[in-house]
Amino acid sequence: MRLSVILPAKNEAQGLQQTLPALRALFPAAEIIVVDDGSTDATASVAAAHGATVLSSPYPMGNGAAIKRGTRAASGDTLVFMDADGQHDPALIPQLLARLEQGYDMVVGARNAQGQANAGRGAANAFYNRLASWMTGHKVADLTSGFRAVRAERFREFLHLLPNGFSYPTTSTMAFFRSAYPVAYVPIPVAARLGKSHIRPIRDGLRFLLIIFRIATLYSPLKLFAPTAFAFLLLGLGYYGYTFTTEHRFTNMSALLLSAAVIVFLIGLVSEQITGLTYLAARAERKPE
Missing domain, CATH: 3.90.550.10 (Spore Coat Polysaccharide Biosynthesis Protein SpsA; Chain A)
Structure with missing residues (x-):
């Protein structure tokens, strides 16, 4: 060695x-x-x-x-x-x-x-x-x-x-x-x-914040983005339940929170695919050696 x-x-x-x-x-x-x-x-x-x-x-x-x-x-x-x-x-x-x-x-x-x-x-x-x-x-x-x-x-x-x-x-x-x-x-x-x-x-x-995001994006972005999307979903549903009970309507804030849940989840999904391709490319570069 x-x-x-x-x-x-x-x-x-x-x-x-x-x-x-x-x-x-x-x-x-x-x-x-x-x-x-x-x-x-x-x-x-x-x-x-x-x-x-x-x-x-x-x-x-x-x-x-x-x-x-x-x-x-x-x-x-x-x-x-x-x-x-x-x-x-x-x-x-x-x-x-x-x-x-x-x-x-x-x-x-x-x-x-x-x-x-x-x-x-x-x-x-x-x-x-x-x-x-x-x-x-x-x-x-x-x-x-x-x-x-x-x-x-x-x-x-x-x-x-x-x-x-x-x-x-x-x-x-x-x-x-x-x-x-x-x-x-x-x-x-x-x-x-x-x-x-x-x-x-x-x-x-x-x-501190950059390392947190680096940890997530280098390993499994969905482990960070999925819980965040779920939190937005719960907030959106909770706020909709509150406004429906008190005002009998669907508000813009509820729509914004629910849309954010979908967007954050999709970003995580795309990030997961990019991460996988990054490691696949790294392995491919090493094969000829």
Whole structure:
């Protein structure tokens, strides 16, 4: 098994000084790729000094973009993604690889409540996990963890689906579940990051809603749209019952709510077909290889 370890890094010189020596000591034969996402510090030079392959961007493109660049450049048949800020312990990688050898296609390092950056992000991630578990019918222990091991050929099937921002873990996890590729979780401790976080609570607030919709559209849109349509239907029927009883007429609001129920359901149905075609096209693209 040839191993490639990919670390997206933006101004992570301090973290790399700790992470790279540990990685090299544990996996001397592994390919280590540091994707420098437009850093303004010594990230690239530190990575090169420790023998890593460095892919540098002239300006920041995003965490997901770094993952895609690193994946395209990797030669290993097994890929490990981890943060460059010192939060992920390289000594835990063998646990992920051991689970891959049991027949899984993706193994994710799952953080507990103590491993979250703060209470707000912990609550948001817990919500993501519950939503994803409901959508997939499988327990999702950590939807947004960036510490994971995957089979390269499987992961590359979905490269075109990955966003350039921070939600690549969400997208890849749901894509694997949607394609019936088995996913496992390994509990991991997480250390305090070295350096400054790139997450901005206010700026990233919209990510909360976007990730919810991404979860739905990547797996089964009808699971989101059908309950919404049913809610509009109940509201429409309820309001019609009220106005018929009190005013003996069918109102415009009742018509609007019932029409919304039909429209939302049809949008979900079309979205379901588009999602299926997207995954079918992804599989077809990989067949010639």
